[in-house]
Amino acid sequence: MNPNDGFRELGRQECLDRLGDAPIGRVVHTRDALPAVLPVNFCLDADSAVVLRTSADSELARTIDGVVVAFEADAVDATAHSGWSVVVTGHALVVTDPAEHDRLARSGPRSWVPSPREVFIRIAPELVTGRELVGGRTQYGVERTF
Numbered sequence: 001m002n003p004n005d006g007f008r009e010l011g012r013q014e015c016l017d018r019l020g021d022a023p024i025g026r027v028v029h030t031r032d033a034l035p036a037v038l039p040v041n042f043c044l045d046a047d048s049a050v051v052l053r054t055s056a057d058s059e060l061a062r063t064i065d066g067v068v069v070a071f072e073a074d075a076v077d078a079t080a081h082s083g084w085s086v087v088v089t090g091h092a093l094v095v096t097d098p099a100e101h102d103r104l105a106r107s108g109p110r111s112w113v114p115s116p117r118e119v120f121i122r123i124a125p126e127l128v129t130g131r132e133l134v135g136g137r138t139q140y141g142v143e144r145t146f
Helices: 012-021 059-064 098-107
Strands: 007-009 024-031 034-041 050-055 068-077 082-094 118-123 127-133
Touching: 012 068, 012 082, 012 127, 024 059, 034 050, 034 059, 050 059, 059 118, 098 118
Parallel strands: none
Antiparallel strands: 007 127, 024 034, 024 068, 050 118, 068 082, 082 118, 082 127
């Protein structure tokens, strides 16, 4: 991106570092041939995969298992007119290995709405992009939008 437009591209590791600090993100998937966005809590696993925890009976678990999805998280400071946004695109898979499930049950994200049967969904980070708004106003005082 042009450094004069107020945005700065974030490198892959910087994107992952920012995701590690974000408490909430959004998973973007297809529902009935239309885009759907769902806010979720999450964590990053050791291999930089995004990990979600949800009910085994949820529409989300049924809808995204085995398909390509996008995951987005951001932070915005409305007062300073600054912020960042990171998008991870990759295949989502329900964790079926019992040992991995047990490990994630101890170290993975905690569900905000516990369910009797929960599953973990991993989103492999095949494409990781991000940008930061580094200057919220132009030299002429015109506000920028994300």
